[in-house]
Amino acid sequence: MIILSVNAGSSSLKFTGFEMPSEDVLISGVFERIGIGSSFYTIKVNGEKIKKEVDLPDHKVAFEILIKELLDNKIVSSLDEIKGVGHRVAQGGSYFKKSEIATDDVIAKVDELSSIAPLHNPPAIEGIKAAKAVMPNAVQTVVFDTAFHQTMAPTEFMYAIPYSYYEDYDIRKYGFHGTSHKYVSMRMNEILGRTDTKLITCHIGNGASISAVKDGKCVDTSMGLTPNAGLIMGSRCGDMDATVVTYIMEKTGMNAKEMDTVLNKQSGLLGISGVSSDSRDIENGIKEGNERCILAQDMYVKRIVEYIAKYYVLLEGCDAIVFTAGVGENSISTRKQILDKLKVLGIKVDEDANNVRGVETKITTDDSSIPAFIIPTNEELMIAKDTYSLVLQG
Ligand code: ADP
Numbered sequence: 001m002i003i004l005s006v007n008a009g010s011s012s013l014k015f016t017g018f019e020m021p022s023e024d025v026l027i028s029g030v031f032e033r034i035g036i037g038s039s040f041y042t043i044k045v046n047g048e049k050i051k052k053e054v055d056l057p058d059h060k061v062a063f064e065i066l067i068k069e070l071l072d073n074k075i076v077s078s079l080d081e082i083k084g085v086g087h088r089v090a091q092g093g094s095y096f097k098k099s100e101i102a103t104d105d106v107i108a109k110v111d112e113l114s115s116i117a118p119l120h121n122p123p124a125i126e127g128i129k130a131a132k133a134v135m136p137n138a139v140q141t142v143v144f145d146t147a148f149h150q151t152m153a154p155t156e157f158m159y160a161i162p163y164s165y166y167e168d169y170d171i172r173k174y175g176f177h178g179t180s181h182k183y184v185s186m187r188m189n190e191i192l193g194r195t196d197t198k199l200i201t202c203h204i205g206n207g208a209s210i211s212a213v214k215d216g217k218c219v220d221t222s223m224g225l226t227p228n229a230g231l232i233m234g235s236r237c238g239d240m241d242a243t244v245v246t247y248i249m250e251k252t253g254m255n256a257k258e259m260d261t262v263l264n265k266q267s268g269l270l271g272i273s274g275v276s277s278d279s280r281d282i283e284n285g286i287k288e289g290n291e292r293c294i295l296a297q298d299m300y301v302k303r304i305v306e307y308i309a310k311y312y313v314l315l316e317g318c319d320a321i322v323f324t325a326g327v328g329e330n331s332i333s334t335r336k337q338i339l340d341k342l343k344v345l346g347i348k349v350d351e352d353a354n355n356v357r358g359v360e361t362k363i364t365t366d367d368s369s370i371p372a373f374i375i376p377t378n379e380e381l382m383i384a385k386d387t388y389s390l391v392l393q394g
Contacts, residue, residue: 001391002026002081004066004138005383007088008127010119011036013062016380017075017082020388023381026075031062041065045073059123059130067134084139085131086387088179088379089124091117092144093170099147099386101394102128102140110142116170116225139391143383148178151217159224173229175221177203177325180377181211184322187360187375189216191320198315200308203377204334205325206234206277210304212311220314222307228264230307232300234277237267239303272296279327279334301334305341312345321347321372323363329376330357345369 001021007014011034017027029043039056042049056062070076087102093113100106107128114121124142132140157173158166165171181201189195199213208231211221222230222238232238249259270277273296275285282300285293312318327334332355339349346369354363356374364372 001083001388002076003084003086003384003387003391004082004131005086005088005380005387006127006131007380008059008123008130010123013059013066013127015066016384017070018381018384020384023384027070027073028380031056031065034059034062043069045069045075059126060133063130063134079135080137082135082138084141084384084387084391085135086141086143086383087124087128087131088145088383089142090120090145090176091174092142092146092150093174094150094172096142096144096147097150099141099143099383099390101390102132102142106142116174139387139394141387141390143179143386145176145178146174148182149173149175149211149218149221152220156220171225173221173224175209175211175218176223176227177207177209177211178218178221179379179382180324181209181213181218181221183379183382184324184375184377185211185213185216188320188322188373191373191375197319198317199320199322200311200315200318201322201324202304202308202328202338203325204231204304204323204328204331207236208233208304208325208327210307210311212315214315220311230303232272232296232303233268234279235265235268235270237263237271269296269300272299279331283331283333297334297337301337301341304338308338308342309345318370321370323372323374324377329374332357335363335372335374339364339372347372 003018003020005016013031015029016025019026027045029041031041033039034056035058040051040053042051067079076082089110091113095109107125110121111125128140180203184201185199188199189197195216201211201213203209207227209221209223212219228236230238245259268277269282273282273285273293275281275293282293282297286297323335335354336349339347348365348368350363350365353361358376360376361374362371363374
């Protein structure tokens with residue numbers, strides 16, 4: 001059975017086609033600059049990488065081209081072989097606790113939740129509608145970044161502001177990257193050979209979050225109402241004194257939208273270093289002795305360590321720490337700095353084992369009190385798995 005896993009952004013459409021249940025990747029790629037001109041797409045198929053410049057006025061045209069490529073490359077011989085299309089949706093609010101079939105009611109609810117995810121939910125809806133129009137016989141599903149975190153208790157998800165904001169506007173912590181935290185925690189449990197585990201999963205990419213996962217369920221996570229909470233990220237500030245925001249607005253006269261841009265796009269590693277939001281550039285800056293890159297990296301690592309320590313206490317112990325996503329999978333020095341700062345807990349990094357990028361590996365010594373692992377994430381596969389099981393149920 002062929003299942004497509006798709007992630008629609010405002011001007012992009014990423015996709016991966018899986019044969020299920022074997023999980024073989026048949027095709028993957030991305031359509032870029034949809035609706036904004038100079039558009040193109042890249043596809044990996046049959047061991048080849050194809051790039052084509054093409055007019056992409058909207059997501060529907062992108063899906064039509066995708067279907068043509070699937071047929072031309074003999075991935076499918078008819079459209080009806082595509083049984084399911086799983087759509088990544090950022091915000092499922094308190095309403096969605098698991099993946100669902102994208103019925104009209106479900107789409108209307110996702111649309112309603114756009115008020116708390118104005119940048120992310122609308123393009124996802126556009127993707128669903130376009131896919132439905134082009135593949136009317138496939139089961140369309142929605143897979144939420146927030147769903148895995150719905151097991152958090154109010155002590156974890158409430159903010160200490162007047163309760164009425166929660167009642168009137170749904171202001172609370174939702175968390176994101178749930179599909180990734182779920183995938184790596186399931187994989188970690190497979191490696192440990194049991195499910196009654198206490199895990200701390202660190203998804204550290206350009207966006208970054210940490211979760212505390214007990215018995216396969218999320219207990220707490222570092223992102224909040226929006227992704228700009230918790231860790232210091234490429235260009236997001238993460239946690240800080242909330243009053244800094246109102247103070248800067250008063251001082252500079254910036255409006256809410258402008259302030260939001262500063263906090264999401266000009267802060268984090270980029271804001272402190274003044275150099276880049278990319279960890280690789282920060283690492284190069286450190287090698288050159290750039291003081292602000294050194295400061296940015298020290299702050300970045302400190303915040304991650306603080307969250308691991310906090311979740312170790314919350315979980316009353318930890319069976320394994322997992323590193324995933326761009327930085328977590330690839331930055332040898334960042335992982336070492338984090339684990340070295342946790343030596344008070346008896347954690348010991350194995351420098352040889354840690355000297356790898358993007359490979360599933362245990363990176364601590366056998367006498368480390370807690371093992372740490374790199375587990376490459378695979379959100380696309382998780383979306384395909386959820387979609388496959390919904391297709392079987394449906
Ligand atoms: P997102 O999905 O949030 O956009 P990714 O998980 O793809 O982000 O992570 C991208 C980030 O991973 C890059 O910005 C870069 O900082 C980091 N990264 C990728 N490769 C390396 C590397 N070899 N060393 C250090 N950092 C890396």
